[in-house]
Amino acid sequence: MSRRKQHVPWTAAGTASEQQHSADDVVRETGWVFNNRTGRELDLAAFVETGDHETLAYLQAFGLDAGIEHQSLVEIGSGIGRMTASFSRMFARVTACDLDGAFLERCRETVAQFGRPERLQTCHVDDGRTLLIADASTDLAFSYITLQHCHPSDALALTREAVRITRPGGHVALNYRTWTASDAALWPAGKVVRGSFRVPGVGPMLARHRLTARVGWQANRLGPATVLPEVAEHLRDVRLVRSPQRSPFGVAGVEETTYVGVHPSHWWLIGTVR
Numbered sequence: 001m002s003r004r005k006q007h008v009p010w011t012a013a014g015t016a017s018e019q020q021h022s023a024d025d026v027v028r029e030t031g032w033v034f035n036n037r038t039g040r041e042l043d044l045a046a047f048v049e050t051g052d053h054e055t056l057a058y059l060q061a062f063g064l065d066a067g068i069e070h071q072s073l074v075e076i077g078s079g080i081g082r083m084t085a086s087f088s089r090m091f092a093r094v095t096a097c098d099l100d101g102a103f104l105e106r107c108r109e110t111v112a113q114f115g116r117p118e119r120l121q122t123c124h125v126d127d128g129r130t131l132l133i134a135d136a137s138t139d140l141a142f143s144y145i146t147l148q149h150c151h152p153s154d155a156l157a158l159t160r161e162a163v164r165i166t167r168p169g170g171h172v173a174l175n176y177r178t179w180t181a182s183d184a185a186l187w188p189a190g191k192v193v194r195g196s197f198r199v200p201g202v203g204p205m206l207a208r209h210r211l212t213a214r215v216g217w218q219a220n221r222l223g224p225a226t227v228l229p230e231v232a233e234h235l236r237d238v239r240l241v242r243s244p245q246r247s248p249f250g251v252a253g254v255e256e257t258t259y260v261g262v263h264p265s266h267w268w269l270i271g272t273v274r
């Protein structure tokens, strides 16, 4: 069993995804863990379309969309390939990384149907913090709504890993969640619920239930002041991208821009590897 209680809801959803016959059934049963949509009418095509709308929009917002047809991308936390299919159509090579091996199998299926499977590799992040990928081997390391689900030290380890695997001159685009007013209630509730995921009998049930999974699965709040010292010496042209609804982080010497597509509780670290 994995040592981290925050892995439980993901491995539970991964196991549930293995029990489904078709990829459309996987989306109906477990798709909500990725894009919070439910309903019997859902199918894989509609699920992938939600990713299609986000991939290019983010790359353009971050100024990372030029020349990507010749580039490689590593996606940290791919899930069942909601965005991976689109990335595989845009980039020459894509490596999808995830904590859950069953998600990666489904990701291959998603890319086979809606992307370019011959461009895809997968990487199982067995310990939740180490990427089995060579140093300086990718053009872009990208992660969306994943690092917020990791133990704080794992999120910081994956941040360092993202920089390690990116070639000099390549980029990182990494998404984090930080504090908002609603955390006064959400954060303590999340801690209690996460603790319950390990209780024999009831824990696995709570981890698979939509409401409790959602309350418990955000395992950290990380702001730029905590993340930047981990990697700043290896990056240049660092930029923080936040929601226009959020006040500036105000880190000395670090550029900040806003993008309407960023959730007010989220921020992105964009940087070029030295």
Ligand SMILES: C[S@@+](CC[C@H](N)C(=O)[O-])C[C@H]1O[C@@H](n2cnc3c(N)ncnc32)[C@H](O)[C@@H]1O
Residues within 6 Å of the ligand: 010, 033, 034, 035, 076, 077, 078, 079, 080, 081, 082, 083, 097, 098, 099, 100, 103, 125, 127, 128, 129, 143, 144, 145, 146, 149, 150, 151, 154
């Ligand atoms: C909310 S989903 C996002 C998936 C994808 N980025 C998307 O937008 O559809 C979070 C993903 O991160 C994965 N994950 C959670 N903790 C992880 C960790 N420590 N290392 C790697 N992947 C992790 C989960 O298994 C899940 O597939």
